[in-house]
Amino acid sequence: MSCRLAPRAARCLLLFAAGCAAGPSPDAPVQDGRWAIAIHGGAGTIDRGSPKAELDGYRDALGMALAEGRLRLARGDAALDVCEAVVRMLEDDPHFNAGKGAAFDEQGHHTLDASIMDGTTLACGAVAGVRTVRHPITLARRVMTDTPHVLLMGDGAEDFATAAGVERVPNEWFDTEPRRRMLEEVLRERARGGTAAAPRAPTAAVYGTVGCVVRDKNGRLAAATSTGGLTGKRFGRVGDSPIVGAGNYADNRHGAAACTGRGEMAIRAATAYSIVRYMRDGLGLDDALRRAMLDLRDLVDPFAERVNVMNTVAMDRDGNVSAISTAEGTFYVYQTLEMREPVEQPRLCVPLKD
Ligand code: ASP
Secondary structure, eight states: OOOOOOTTOOOOEEEEEOSOOOOOOOSSOOOSSOOEEEEEOOSSSOOTTSOHHHHHHHHHHHHHHHHHHHHHHHTTOOHHHHHHHHHHHHHHOTTSSSSTTOOOBTTSOOOEEEEEEETTTTEEEEEEEESSBSOHHHHHHHHHHHSSOSEEEHHHHHHHHHHHTOOBOOGGGGOOHHHHHHHHHHHHHHHTTOOSSSOOOOGGGTOOOEEEEEEOTTSOEEEEEEEOOSTTBOTTOOOSTTSBTTTEEEETTTEEEEEEEOHHHHHHHTHHHHHHHHHHTTOOHHHHHHHHHHHHHTOOOTTOGGGOOEEEEEEETTOOEEEEESSTTOOEEEEETTOSSOBOSOSOBOOSOO
């Protein structure tokens, strides 16, 4: 089922795919020279009714990250390097809920989560609850490459950041005024009757994780996600973005996926892994996405309210790209080399309820 554009479509997701013509391929990696990339800027960062200058700010930010990814892929960079470079750019851009511009937790601080996965080896690295790391995605990659572990959290991750020599910033460096206003709004709504676990806030106020899936010229896939988590989240809460299999997953033999939205849903349904698994089981990319969104319907969630939404970008092993949302009106931008203009509409939509 396709979603129509809603007048106040409010979410920002940008996809870009290039050189990704479909075709049969034997077991990965297939060194066929075709590359592809899909980037998203979150399930709920902007209101489509916002002033044009504001909307252009998001488009430009995503466009620049995309251009960087495109440049690197065209010159033959590895999928993992491209994923990290693109996510680092988005982490530095205050438009997105990752790095600078990260959401505030209920105590008015930032705790950041990120993960990255190598589809060639199924190696992955993740960090949760870091407070002073400018680029959590880089620390996640260092966990993957420099330790025997997959996920480091809190003080341990901070200690590792010191040992790894990655760039540090004070927690306030991540502050932005729009995110502070969102926290105030969430806390106000909570005081009016929302719950601590799921404040009755509009989705636009709480989501904005960044994500990326890539296929390089050598047929290697990678996926990465980075986030400040949910605005007003309980101190210590960890979402899907650093949970490999929930927030992202990559396997050269089948495909890759990156999610944004209410992390609790993606964790419970193992959404990113499910998409790749459904492709492994023989479903095409779009059907795998639809099936994974249908799985979310089975979740019973007393805290759901208006904050339940899931957006996902994914690619199959040949680099064909697709995207899906559970929310009508989600603002997507999708572009391929053949298209002159980005198309701002959901690629696919499976609402959580009929
Ligand atoms: N998925 C993120 C989380 O639950 C939030 C987001 O997508 O913005 O932490």
